[in-house]
Amino acid sequence: MALSDADVQKQIKHMMAFIEQEANEKAEEIDAKAEEEFNIEKGRLVQTQRLKIMEYYEKKEKQIEQQKKIQMSNLMNQARLKVLKARDDLIADLLSEAKQRLTKVVKDSGRYQTLLDGLILQGFYQLLEPKMTVRCRKQDLPLVRNAVQKSIPIYKATTKKEVEVQIDQDTFLSENIAGGVEIYNSDGKIKVSNTLESRLDLMAQQMMPEVRTALFGANSNRKFSD
Template sequence: MEYYEKKEKQIEQQKKIQMSNLMNQARLKVLKARDDMISGFYQLLEPKVSIRCRKQDLALVQKNIPIYQASVKNNIEARIDQDNFLSPEISGGIEIYNADGKIKVSNTLESRLDLMAQQMMPEIRVALFGANQNRKFLD
């Protein structure tokens, strides 16, 4: 009986450890999403910015603007462009424009995937066609 009680306690401890790990992973995902949004703002560093997001993400973006403003510690005016929302067909993210709209930082899932595709192009080329003996640089 002692053996089974000991095993039962071990299993219970393992379950608690697993739950703790899952909760930590969930917290890290939330912090990562918030950090990604704030890093899009940091790339622009303009005193006035305009934000475009999907209509269904409007509340989330509004909630996170004060967090960004507090972290930058400058008087930054961030306005959500409610006349021009991003397409609801994209997976999510935001686009940030400076005051006159000439500078754009795209932080959408699609733009990140495009960037990854460009970075992985040499690896894809080698996987599809094999190594090219005439290439000096693998860019």
């Protein structure tokens, strides 16, 4: 039985509606899948960027922390150097004051004579030469003569050696020193400096650890002591 035109049109419309529905459903499926893939990719990109940002700021934080440590170390070193300089300046001032006080020793002739006796005899023992020359300040000549006269027999008795000592009356020690003597061998190439300043410097050098401890306390960084 043949279909009428109306039936054909009806079937065509039905098929078109079915095809359209299938197309809409397929389009919705594609849209849903695209949306899902978009969200997944967006999440991945966001997470990647978040990790990059976190890594960037972690790196920056480490750099800042390192800079802070370096700056703190520099500041501590500068402070330490300032403290050391202040301590050295204080010790230098104390030595300068001690040298100024040497003039008081010289003004006491009896005390100064005893000191010269010891300095000259000690110089003789240090040189141990058959001929020696003593040099002093011009104003100390009388005291130095007395000291030499006393020291020669003591030196001979102790060393069992003869000695010839002369006092240099052509060249004198500087007036800027507090006192004491210099003793030379016969050709002047070997010298023992027993001026008051040189003796003070030597004593200060030997006693510097004790001086520093007395002024600033024990060094906490020092592991061993003599």
